Amino acid sequence: MKSYRKELWFAVPTRRAFINMTPLLEECLLESGIREGLALVNTMHTTASVFINDDEEGLLQDYEAWLERLAPNKPITRDGYDYIGEDNIDAHLKRQVMGREVVVAITDGRLDFGSWEQVFYGEFDGGRRKRVLVKIIGE
Amino acid sequence: MKSYRKELWFAVPTRRAFINMTPLLEECLLESGIREGLALVNTMHTTASVFINDDEEGLLQDYEAWLERLAPNKPITRDGYDYIGEDNIDAHLKRQVMGREVVVAITDGRLDFGSWEQVFYGEFDGGRRKRVLVKIIGE
């Protein structure tokens, strides 16, 4: 069994952003030399996300508005409710909806994706550098 | 390390449906000959889901209504909000709540599940054939 590990760094100046990181993962896979196996891609932070969806501008804008409706930034006044936790609490909740990690099949030396699958880094509390872990095991 | 790959096809005529695909996965596992390892099961589409829950009719109906409340089909008029993206935008959001993939332990030649765990294909934008990827690695 071969094993590969790499940290990818993201520096998002705005509070929130979605970054298509698929090309970076293709480089990692090439570097790993692994042709059959599984790749784990996870954010190492609790206010960010790694998820797979379509790279379509309207969709990414809708994610932004939709997540703000599901888990609003504080202070919120809807129904008289507000959070107990810290100022970035909404970022923890938004990341939970979008997910911490993806697992991707590696087949014949490539990321085994459907036609529209793209891997995104989702930042919900930007302004500092954060890491994504890429771990690939296989042969 | 052994490696197994199969695509399963689903053709859902309605817009939405939940299909219990556990028996198909048991066939894949038997075919793979793998007795210890991990199985990744993921939809290859961005408007569908693979998830694990209980196969209970009332629950599946409640999923349907609950997801429509969290991520309504467009046009939506609640609070004057609507989506920017395409007509099937709600399908992308619903799938994000339900998840793209599951990872299942393989122990002693079987899917290592609790008593009520069943794997579902969730379709949120039907009317065309779609694929689920089954990738198993182990020994």
Next chain:
Amino acid sequence: MKSYRKELWFAVPTRRAFINMTPLLEECLLESGIREGLALVNTMHTTASVFINDDEEGLLQDYEAWLERLAPNKPITRDGYDYIGEDNIDAHLKRQVMGREVVVAITDGRLDFGSWEQVFYGEFDGGRRKRVLVKIIGE
């Protein structure tokens, strides 16, 4: 390839709770002797969750209130809507938001986490003993 399996039991007397299970996973990893690979940690029940976030008291209280807003306990009267399924239907929905499983990289004999990543067992329908499966594969 080495393979390790263990069931961890949780007995939560209240309906809901979040339990930091990271120390238990560190014990499992040590016991496994695996130094490079992947660990799958999943609840074996459909009304509980395994997820990763920050161990911060305010955050956990906000999770509780936020999930109750997204997927209320029945009977609910908001907009005249109620569930069809059983009394614990909200527990199935809450678990779907929080997730069934996490996959964690194993590097150099340790759980390969960012500074604030902690693994939680989330109980949404307590009062009986439930199991979490830990499966580690690698070398």
